[in-house]
Amino acid sequence: MSITTLLSEARDHRSAERARRAQHEALVRELSAYRTPNERLELEIIAGRSNDPAAAEVLDILDDLAVDREGQMAGMRRSA
Numbered sequence: 387m388s389i390t391t392l393l394s395e396a397r398d399h400r401s402a403e404r405a406r407r408a409q410h411e412a413l414v415r416e417l418s419a420y421r422t423p424n425e426r427l428e429l430e431i432i433a434g435r436s437n438d439p440a441a442a443e444v445l446d447i448l449d450d451l452a453v454d455r456e457g458q459m460a461g462m463r464r465s466a
Contacts, residue, residue: 417429417447430445
């Protein structure tokens with residue numbers, strides 16, 4: 387395999403990784419708009435019914451957002 391081929395593959399991989407990360411960040415922003423427990427529950431139910439790998443990503447993001455919010459709330463209670 388030539389160095390040119392290796393460099394091209396590395397650039398392609400890096401570009402694909404950036405695109406994947408941008409899509410993930412957009413999904414996180416979109417899901418963070420669902421703030422109430424009822425909204426979150428509805429999303430969890432819908433995603434939980436799906437076998438699509440994207441549904442697992444949605445559930446993981448929802449879990450991360452819940453942990454972030456709990457940490458923020460704990461910090462607010464401590465400073466009050």
